[in-house]
Amino acid sequence: xxxxxxxxxxxxxxxxxxxxxxxxxxxxxxxxxxxxxxxxxxxxxxxxxxxxxxxxxxxxxxxxxxxxxxxxxxxxxxxxxxxxxxxxxxxxxxxxxxxxxxxxxxxxxxxxxxxxxxxxxxxxxxxxxxxxxxxxxxxxxxxxxxxxxxxxxxx
Amino acid sequence: xxxxxxxxxxxxxxxxxxxxxxxxxxxxxxxxxxxxxxxxxxxxxxxxxxxxxxxxxxxxxxxxxxxxxxxxxxxxxxxxxxxxxxxxxxxxxxxxxxxxxxxxxxxxxxxxxxxxxxxxxxxxxxxxxxxxxxxxxxxxxxxxxxxxxxxxxxxxxxxxxxxxxxxxxxxxxxxxxxxxxxxxxxxxxxxxxxxxxxxxxxxxxxxxxxxxxxxxxxxxxxxxxxxxxxxxxxxxxxxxxxxxxxxxxxxxxxxxxxxxxxxxxxxxxxxxxxxxxxxxxxxxxxxxxxxxxxxxxxxxxxxxxxxxxxxxxxxxxxxxxxxxxxxxxxxxxxxxxxxxxxxxxxxxxxxxxxxxxxxxxxxxxxxxxxxxxxxxxxxxxxxxxxxxxxxxxxxxxxxxxxxxxxxxxxxxxxxxxxxxxxxxxxxxxxxxxxxxxxxxxxxxxxxxxxxxxxxxxxxxxxxxxxxxxxxxxxxxxxxxxxxxxxxxxxxxxxxxxxxxxxxxxxxxxxxxxxxxxxxxxxxxxxxxxxxxxxxxxxxxxxxxxxxxxxxxxxxxxxxxxxxxxxxxxxxxxxxxxxxxxxxxxxxxxxxxxxxxxxxxxxxxxxxxxxxxxxxxxxxxxxxxxxxxxxxxxxxxxxxxxxxxxxxxxxxxxxxxxxxxxxxxxxxxxxxxxxxxxxxxxxxxxxxxxxxxxxxxxxxxxxxxxxxxxxxxxxxxxxxxxxxxxxxxxxxxxxxxxxxxxxxxxxxxxxxxxxxxxxxxxx
Numbered sequence: 001x002x003x004x005x006x007x008x009x010x011x012x013x014x015x016x017x018x019x020x021x022x023x024x025x026x027x028x029x030x031x032x033x034x035x036x037x038x039x040x041x042x043x044x045x046x047x048x049x050x051x052x053x054x055x056x057x058x059x060x061x062x063x064x065x066x067x068x069x070x071x072x073x074x075x076x077x078x079x080x081x082x083x084x085x086x087x088x089x090x091x092x093x094x095x096x097x098x099x100x101x102x103x104x105x106x107x108x109x110x111x112x113x114x115x116x117x118x119x120x121x122x123x124x125x126x127x128x129x130x131x132x133x134x135x136x137x138x139x140x141x142x143x144x145x146x147x148x149x150x151x152x153x154x155x
Numbered sequence: 156x157x158x159x160x161x162x163x164x165x166x167x168x169x170x171x172x173x174x175x176x177x178x179x180x181x182x183x184x185x186x187x188x189x190x191x192x193x194x195x196x197x198x199x200x201x202x203x204x205x206x207x208x209x210x211x212x213x214x215x216x217x218x219x220x221x222x223x224x225x226x227x228x229x230x231x232x233x234x235x236x237x238x239x240x241x242x243x244x245x246x247x248x249x250x251x252x253x254x255x256x257x258x259x260x261x262x263x264x265x266x267x268x269x270x271x272x273x274x275x276x277x278x279x280x281x282x283x284x285x286x287x288x289x290x291x292x293x294x295x296x297x298x299x300x301x302x303x304x305x306x307x308x309x310x311x312x313x314x315x316x317x318x319x320x321x322x323x324x325x326x327x328x329x330x331x332x333x334x335x336x337x338x339x340x341x342x343x344x345x346x347x348x349x350x351x352x353x354x355x356x357x358x359x360x361x362x363x364x365x366x367x368x369x370x371x372x373x374x375x376x377x378x379x380x381x382x383x384x385x386x387x388x389x390x391x392x393x394x395x396x397x398x399x400x401x402x403x404x405x406x407x408x409x410x411x412x413x414x415x416x417x418x419x420x421x422x423x424x425x426x427x428x429x430x431x432x433x434x435x436x437x438x439x440x441x442x443x444x445x446x447x448x449x450x451x452x453x454x455x456x457x458x459x460x461x462x463x464x465x466x467x468x469x470x471x472x473x474x475x476x477x478x479x480x481x482x483x484x485x486x487x488x489x490x491x492x493x494x495x496x497x498x499x500x501x502x503x504x505x506x507x508x509x510x511x512x513x514x515x516x517x518x519x520x521x522x523x524x525x526x527x528x529x530x531x532x533x534x535x536x537x538x539x540x541x542x543x544x545x546x547x548x549x550x551x552x553x554x555x556x557x558x559x560x561x562x563x564x565x566x567x568x569x570x571x572x573x574x575x576x577x578x579x580x581x582x583x584x585x586x587x588x589x590x591x592x593x594x595x596x597x598x599x600x601x602x603x604x605x606x607x608x609x610x611x612x613x614x615x616x617x618x619x620x621x622x623x624x625x626x627x628x629x630x631x632x633x634x635x636x637x638x639x640x641x642x643x644x645x646x647x648x649x650x651x652x653x654x655x656x657x658x659x660x661x662x663x664x665x666x667x668x669x670x671x672x673x674x675x676x677x678x679x680x681x682x683x684x685x686x687x688x689x690x691x692x693x694x695x696x697x698x699x700x701x702x703x704x705x706x707x708x709x710x711x712x713x714x715x716x717x718x719x720x721x722x723x724x725x726x727x728x729x730x731x732x733x734x735x736x737x738x739x740x741x742x743x744x745x746x747x748x749x750x751x752x753x754x755x756x757x758x759x760x761x762x763x764x765x766x767x768x769x770x771x772x773x774x775x776x777x778x779x780x781x782x783x784x785x786x787x788x789x790x791x792x793x794x795x796x797x798x799x800x801x802x803x804x805x806x807x808x809x810x811x812x813x814x815x816x817x818x819x820x821x822x823x824x825x826x827x828x829x830x831x832x833x834x835x836x837x838x839x840x841x842x843x844x845x846x847x848x849x850x851x852x853x854x855x856x857x858x859x860x861x862x863x864x865x866x867x868x869x870x871x872x873x874x875x876x877x878x879x880x881x882x883x884x885x886x887x888x889x890x891x892x893x894x895x896x897x898x899x900x901x902x903x904x905x906x907x908x909x910x911x912x913x914x915x916x917x
Contacts, residue, residue, distance in 0.1 A: 024266075033186035034179020036394065038344035039427040043843035046344050074179035091173035094809040097817060098635025099176025100344040100394030106177065125851040132843065134342055134395050135635050136813060137820030138851040 005066045008076035018064035022056075023047045025063050026073060034074035034103045038132065045131030048104035049073045055111045055130075074103035077110070086110060086148045093144040097135035105131045109145045119149045159717055162647025162654055164872045167809035170640035171659055172392060172633070182391050184364040185348040189420035192350065193222055194269040195412040196423065197257040198276040199433060203287070203467075203502040203836025204300075205251050205280030210258055215275035220268035223415045224276060225260040230411060232380030236403045238370065239766070240309070240469035242301055243505070245378050245407040251280060252300055253467035253504050254836050255433035262412050262421065285502040285836050289441055289462050292501045300467065300500040307500040309465050310473035312763030314480060314494040316554040322456030322491020326447030330527040334444065334520040334902045336886070338464075338831035339437035339824075340840075341509055342848050343634075345394020347404035347434060348424035351413040354387075359410055362389040366401040366632050367672035368662045374403045375410045386410075390662040396634030397821070398508035399435050401674050402470055428841040435507035436831060438463040438475055438498075440516035446524045452534050454543045456491040457552060459483040461517060463498045463506070470507030472498045474767035478602060479513030481769055484552025485521040486563040486600040487543040492552045496763075502836045508674060510821065511882035514601050519904060522597040522887030526894060536891070537576065540598045540777075541567050554758035559772045560875065562801025562864035563598055566777035569799045569862060570596075575779055582781065583896075590783040590792075593896025597778045599883035603676035603876035604751050608766035611677060611751035613670035615685035617646055617693050619743040623718065623732030624656045625693075627686065630670035631678040632662055636878050637810045638678040642686055644807060645871060649690040650697075651715040656731075668746070676774060676876025679806070681751045683871035688747025696745070700737055701729050752869055772867065774877045775801040778819070778884030780855075784896045789912030791827065791893065793855040798881055801862035804873030808861070811877065815859035818881025824849045826886040830905050 004013045007030075016025055023040075026032040026049070038046035040059050047058040050072040051065075077083030086106055089095070096102050105128060112119060112127040119127075124145045125138070133141060162168055175181040212224035227234055227248035234248060235241040247256050259276045263269035286292040286300065292307040300307055323329060349363030359381055365371055368388040376383035393400060405423045412421040425433065440463050447456040461479055465472030476498040483494045511518075529536040545551060547561040570576055579594045586592040605611040616628040627646050633639040639659045647657050660666070670682050698713050701720035705727045707713060712724040721728040735743060754769050761768065781794040798815050805811045828847045832839040840846035866873025886904055894900045899914030 027186070028188050031188075032179075033182075033188075036183075036185070036344065038346075038394075039843050041427065041842055041844070044344060078178060087174070087177040090177045092169045094167070094169070094173075094813055096170060096173040096176045097637065097813055098343070098345070098393060098395045099172065099181055100183065100635075102176050103179040128851045130850075132344065132848060132850060134344055134397070134821070134848065135817045137816035137854055137857050138849075139816050139854075139857050140809075140813065142851065 001064065003063055003067050005068065006070045008072060009079060016063050018062060020063040021059060022061040022063060022066060023058040026058060032073050032075050036100050036103060038100065045108065046101050046104040048107045048131060050107055050111060053114065055108050074106060077106060082113060082152065085151050089144040089148040093140050093147055095136065095141040095144040101131060101133040105133065105141060109148065112145065113148055113152055118153060121146060159653045161651040161717060162644045164644060164648045164806050167807055168644060168654065170637055170810065171643040171654060172640060183345055183394050184362055184391055185345050185394065185424055187350045187362055188422065189350055192420035192422045193262045193264065193416050194266050195260060195262050195409065195421045196269045196273050197408060198259040198261065198273050200251040200256045200258055200280065201254050202251060202280050202282060203254045204283040204285040206283060207247060207249055207251065208279040208281055211277040212259060214277065215261060215272040218268065218272050218275060220264040221272045222262040222264065225411060225415060230379065232378050234378060236374050236378045236407050237469055238402050238471055241377065243468040245411060253502050254838065255504055260408055260412060262416060287501055287503060287836055289464055289499050292499050300502065304500060308497060309469050309500055310476055310498040310763065312477060312480060312496050314492060314553050315760045317491035319491055319493040320458055323447045326455045327450040328528065328531050329445060329447040330524060330531055332444045332524055332527060332902060334442040334523060336440045336516045336519055336904045338439045339509065339829050340431055340831045340846055341397040341399030343395025343397060343399060346425045346427060346430040347400065349405050349409050350420050350422045351409040352416065352420045353413050353418050358385040358387060359413055360387045361406060361409055362391065363406055364393050364400055365390050365406065366396045366634055366674060368632060368664055369669040370672060371403065371406050372664060375407055378407045379410050379414065388664045390632045392661060393632060393634035396673065397510045398512065398674065400634065401508045401672050402435065404434065431841045431846060432504065432838045435470055436504050437509040438465060438472065438506040438513065442517065442520040444520045444524050446528055448528055452532050452539050452542050454487055454489045457484050457489045459494045461496045463513065464501050464503060465498050466501055466503040466505040468505045470505055472506060473765060475513035477764055477768040479517040481553045481602065482514040482600060483517040483521060485525065486545050486598050486775055488545055488549050489552050494552065503833050504838065510818065511601060511879045515822065515825065515883045515886065518597065518599055518883040519886045523890055523902065526891045536596055537567065537571055553769050554760055555769045559869065560803055560865050560867040562862045563600060563775040565862045565864040566775050566799040566801050567598060569860060570777040570779055570797065573797060575781060575795060575797055586783065589786050591786055591896040592783050593892040595780050595888040595890065595892025595895055597884040597888040597891065599776045599778060599880055600773045601676065601880035601883060602770035603680060603772045603774055604770060605675055605677065605753055606767035606770050607754040607757055609753060611671060611681055611753050612748065613682040613685040614668035614746055614748040615682055615689045616667060616744065616746050617686065617689045619693065619731065619735050621735050623730055623735050624658065625650065625652060626658045626660055628660050628667045630662050630667035631682045632673040634673055636678065636814060640810065641679045641683060641806055645683055645686050646690050649687065650694055653717045656717060676878045677751065679874065680870050680876050681749060684749035685747045687871055688749065689745040692747065693745040696742060697734060700734050704729055704737060772875050774875055774880040776880050776884060778888045780888045780892050782889065782892045782896065784893060784911060789908035789915065791911065796855050796857045798857065798884060799860045799862055800877055800880065801864050802877035803867030803870050803875040805861050806872055806874050811861060812859040814878050815881045816857040819857045819885055820849055820854050822882045822885030823854055826889040826904065826906055828905055
């Protein structure tokens with residue numbers, strides 16, 4: 001079927017089976033391999049994308065559910081000041097090791113940063129609790145999001 | 156904005172790979188979807204022990220879109236893989252030995268056809284008696300899992316030092332304990348994956364998530380009968396490894412698939428369930444400990460017996476057991492030891508390499524024993540550890556005299572000064588209602604580098620490109636630990652170049668040189684030393700060429716700066732791009748090689764060791780955890796974690812902390828929740844809903860402090876590997892803290908609320 005959505009700021013139309021998993025659509029069909037698949041069952045968060053601003057798991061969504069939505073993947077981060085700040089914070093705070101969880105981690109973080117309230121460390125940990133990382137122990141990931149939140153507060 | 160300052164050893168520069176990973180543009184093997192590729196998938200036995208009667212591929216082969224269904228009969232080579240012991244079939248030919256054993260390999264046009272076809276392969280197996288625990292596998296009448304391995308023993312070894320068990324006769328105090336540890340899964344987020352194809356010249360190309368690209372050529376060559384020189388392996392950044400991608404996973408299956416794909420690309424990626432069921436695991440271990448000391452707390456005698464369940468195939472099981480034995484006495488002076496090890500085949504999933512390789516099991520036993528001993532002696536547990544801590548020149552429990560940097564005492568002393576230790580009584584006294592607070596310690600160590608009998612060598616390559624920038628050709632895969640960033644930093648430091656001018660090319664067996672596996676805390680150490688040699692040679696060539704072009708008699712005053720060579724006394728300079736233009740292509744490439752120190756003299760009292768024992772360099776650490784036990788539910792809340800680590804000189808403090816924090820987090824998972832469960836050979840924890848690993852709310856703030864000790868003089872800029880040592884601390888530290896909080900001594904991991912409650916209520 002024909003599906004129309006706004007993908008990373010660009011109106012996009014694609015033809016695919018309505019039950020195509022969004023993660024396959026992104027990675028295989030559209031070449032957007034920044035979003036990762038770690039489990040395929042909605043438990044690890046590596047495939048987190050934003051749909052209409054909300055974090056969603058691309059491995060549990062079907063293509064038809066994207067009809068008429070605004071979709072953001074990690075590839076969109078470079079388009080905005082907030083996205084670039086977030087990527088720089090992850091890189092410079094040492095939050096990145098193998099890096100496989102990072103795109104999903106950043107998209108979950110972006111959703112947190114867009115909330116109006118200032119973020120505490122505990123709130124960041126809670127907000128990222130659906131995203132597994134096997135390398136870091138989370139300390140520097142939380143540092144990175146804290147820094148991005150601080151920059152936002154100053155900005 | 157990237158800094159234009161030269162990279163400098165000892166500073167916290169962001170990793171060279173971080174920006175691309177944060178942008179989602181770093182290429183992983185799992186990101187490869189070649190146009191028009193075939194999809195390959197294995198048909199697995201689901202039965203843990205059986206003889207193959209028949210495999211019927213007709214229905215699967217008849218499905219439209221299925222290109223081939225292959226069985227063992229299609230394998231031309233030995234059909235056996237394994238790093239040292241080649242006992243693991245690529246496709247089973249006679250027998251299946253665990254539930255993940257592969258019987259057939261399907262090639263299909265797309266993933267959904269592949270999934271259907273895999274279910275259509277019919278096979279008939281005659282069930283055999285399965286051996287699912289150590290006792291049944293070791294029983295005198297147990298059937299043999301592998302012919303030629305009597306007693307189902309992959310390996311059996313012993314260490315006897317001093318007067319061995321006679322040493323107990325002089326002890327004033329003796330404590331005993333029995334311990335066990337669960338199976339742990341690596342749970343890297345990028346599952347086993349890769350792509351392969353036969354090239355036009357008949358060569359085989361694989362791009363694969365691997366920790367050992369150069370060894371993979373030998374594995375594939377041996378198993379599939381392809382000359383190894385015709386095999387090319389490309390190893391992009393891994394989405395985690397931790398040991399689980401050391402050794403063949405998809406490699407031989409992909410190679411076999413490519414042989415039958417008519418020159419088309421073939422893609423294989425295990426899904427999470429297949430990764431859990433068929434991937435390698437950490438060995439479950441059973442331990443019996445006896446430890447004796449003088450009344451003043453001086454350790455005198457140790458008897459340790461360790462049984463490792465290696466599952467269906469050898470992988471590195473024997474070496475895992477050996478390393479556990481080498482560490483079974485902790486980082487302490489013990490004059491008399493008897494350490495016995497058994498590595499046992501069962502019909503469980505194959506256990507292999509995992510970070511802290513046999514050591515974290517033994518550390519749980521030993522560090523629990525130290526607290527038991529301290530309690531019996533009425534001695535402060537930290538004082539007991541300090542009193543017996545190894546110093547350079549001592550013999551360790553395996554009978555090896557330590558001639559390299561030995562920083563455990565420094566680690567313990569720094570921990571002792573920390574407020575968490577100094578203020579422990581006040582902190583514990585402030586426990587809220589229904590909570591009991593405890594503090595637990597663990598002193599840990601972990602060998603770095605290959606052990607005796609193995610050449611630990613690397614050949615590094617660095618190149619000045621025609622445009623005046625540099626490429627470091629990495630040869631040891633980066634599974635996330637950051638060795639490639641360290642290599643950029645080393646090259647930048649020696650050449651006085653900023654990060655943007657130094658590109659790192661991940662391993663490719665065509666353009667890099669054999670440098671061993673990414674394992675054993677050796678990647679930065681061994682390759683780093685080789686890279687220093689190569690880079691210093693290149694620096695010398697650059698200065699020489701600059702001197703020629705600038706008409707300077709000697710090197711005095713000549714220096715490298717980002718992008719150029721300058722001579723301030725004469726105000727002359729030349730850009731690196733200009734210099735490159737004056738140099739021949741081969742002149743712009745430098746190689747350096749290094750052979751790391753390994754032990755040649757195995758102590759005569761060690762029996763049954765093959766290779767990988769003993770070691771000469773160790774990283775050390777002192778760990779402390781503060782936790783609360785809920786006296787109503789047994790729930791543990793970790794409040795703080797402190798790790799002081801001796802890794803010699805720290806090249807990049809941020810990356811040092813990454814390794815320590817990550818190792819501690821994996822160790823905390825092992826301590827608190829990770830329990831890979833197999834019942835009668837069938838995996839009961841095939842996903843992240845049943846196999847839990849720590850999330851962001853499960854770990855406390857992990858404080859990492861480098862030991863202010865001595866550099867490791869053999870290492871690159873004085874460093875030594877610390878990738879593994881941090882994994883060893885959490886399980887014993889948490890167990891010791893629980894005992895401190897509520898008096899319950901837990902001897903079986905993981906330390907779940909149920910076990911705490913049972914301990915509290917009896």
